[in-house]
Amino acid sequence: MLVAQAVPAFSDNYLWLLSAGGREACVVDPGDAAPVQQALEHNGLSLAAILVTHHHPDHVGGVQALRERAGDIPVYGPRNSPARCITHPLADGDRVRVLGHEALVLGVPGHTLDHIAYFFAAGAGGTPQLFCGDTLFAGGCGRLFEGDAETMHASLAKLAALPGNTLVYCAHEYTLSNLRFARAVEPDNEALRSREEADGRKRSRDEPTLPSTLALETATNPFLRCATPGIRRAAVARAGRELARDHEVFGVVRAWKDGFR
Numbered sequence: 001m002l003v004a005q006a007v008p009a010f011s012d013n014y015l016w017l018l019s020a021g022g023r024e025a026c027v028v029d030p031g032d033a034a035p036v037q038q039a040l041e042h043n044g045l046s047l048a049a050i051l052v053t054h055h056h057p058d059h060v061g062g063v064q065a066l067r068e069r070a071g072d073i074p075v076y077g078p079r080n081s082p083a084r085c086i087t088h089p090l091a092d093g094d095r096v097r098v099l100g101h102e103a104l105v106l107g108v109p110g111h112t113l114d115h116i117a118y119f120f121a122a123g124a125g126g127t128p129q130l131f132c133g134d135t136l137f138a139g140g141c142g143r144l145f146e147g148d149a150e151t152m153h154a155s156l157a158k159l160a161a162l163p164g165n166t167l168v169y170c171a172h173e174y175t176l177s178n179l180r181f182a183r184a185v186e187p188d189n190e191a192l193r194s195r196e197e198a199d200g201r202k203r204s205r206d207e208p209t210l211p212s213t214l215a216l217e218t219a220t221n222p223f224l225r226c227a228t229p230g231i232r233r234a235a236v237a238r239a240g241r242e243l244a245r246d247h248e249v250f251g252v253v254r255a256w257k258d259g260f261r
Contacts, residue, residue: 001122016028060077078116106159117132
């Protein structure tokens with residue numbers, strides 16, 4: 001299992017610095033080079049590879065500066081991406097090996113059309129790990145900047161099908177605001193109420209709420225629960241009409257979240 005250190009950046013990003021017990025490291029979505037370089041130096045690590053989930057500047061903005069310092073290291077990322085920094089393009093179903101660990105590449109378009117995620121299956125005695133960028137958040141999901149509701153719903157379903165003990169490493173600390181919205185959608189969910197209290201205590205200590213687990217997300221995240229009667233009822237009431245398919249429920253809930261304050 002990889003050691004994943006959260007490197008805070010900007011106002012709410014987490015850049016994930018990965019290591020495996022040696023002197024080399026890999027970073028996921030380095031939107032800013034400076035905090036990554038500081039973390040590398042603090043931990044006595046050298047950068048060996050970069051993983052990119054999608055092309056937004058807060059995920060790729062530090063790639064060039066890091067490569068200027070680290071040398072000709074590979075930058076793995078989505079094929080046919082607007083991000084020109086990618087040296088090793090990947091597509092759904094590909095596999096990539098970093099720091100002695102193999103990741104399955106999952107195409108998860110919706111937030112952007114080029115979005116991918118990296119799933120490291122459990123090794124001997126380990127726990128699966130998912131680095132999902134801005135597709136799945138703790139208690140939420142990314143906005144639909146390029147894809148549509150049906151596309152994003154399918155991407156989230158792909159992630160929800162992974163093992164429940166999978167650790168979820170997303171790219172932003174949005175958890176408390178996401179859970180506040182989730183409670184508006186599903187006020188009687190006791191697991192959600194307990195999670196909101198626990199994550200509130202973490203944030204009061206300035207601790208990350210991540211990683212989450214897929215089991216916790218499927219129990220509390222409304223965007224993974226569109227087939228449940230409570231979420232469907234809330235979406236139908238919000239839309240004022242019947243909703244025939246789960247992705248239609250998702251679309252209503254996502255639009256609701258967009259305007260939620």
